[in-house]
Amino acid sequence: MGLFNLINKKNSFPFHDKPNTAVFTCIHVLNEERPILHVTHDEDGYWQFLCGDNHNEDEAKIIALSEAYELDNSVGNLAEMDYGHSADRKDEKSDWVIK
Numbered sequence: 001m002g003l004f005n006l007i008n009k010k011n012s013f014p015f016h017d018k019p020n021t022a023v024f025t026c027i028h029v030l031n032e033e034r035p036i037l038h039v040t041h042d043e044d045g046y047w048q049f050l051c052g053d054n055h056n057e058d059e060a061k062i063i064a065l066s067e068a069y070e071l072d073n074s075v076g077n078l079a080e081m082d083y084g085h086s087a088d089r090k091d092e093k094s095d096w097v098i099k
Contacts, residue, residue: 014076019066023047027059029071036072039096040086049075052088 013019024046028034034051041047049068069076077096078087087096 013066013069014079015065015069016079017047017065019064019069021047021065022062023049023065023068025049025061025063025068026051026053026055027061028053029068030061030063032071035092036068036075037091038086038088039075039078039081041078041081041083043084045083 015021025036025048028051029036029049034053036049037052038050039048040050047065047068049071072092074092074096078098081087081098085098087098089096
């Protein structure tokens with residue numbers, strides 16, 4: 001499903017950032033080996049969508065915000081999360097807890 005089809009199907013993209021905004025993820029999420037369990041909205045405005053494990057630099061990847069949303073639509077519930085906050089969940093079925 002293409003980006004524009006995804007946005008049209010969902011009626012609107014939930015984030016204030018543009019769909020092509022660069023965000024950080026890890027190779028585990030990108031390869032769909034592990035779910036997104038930890039999200040940060042850094043003080044500088046950058047988003048990170050991670051599996052919750054510790055990572056080294058070569059496991060970091062950059063994708064579009066729309067790709068993170070397409071991997072897991074539940075991250076749309078975090079679209080209003082302020083800078084400097086993070087959210088975690090135990091597993092894919094758990095609710096996000098913002099810190």
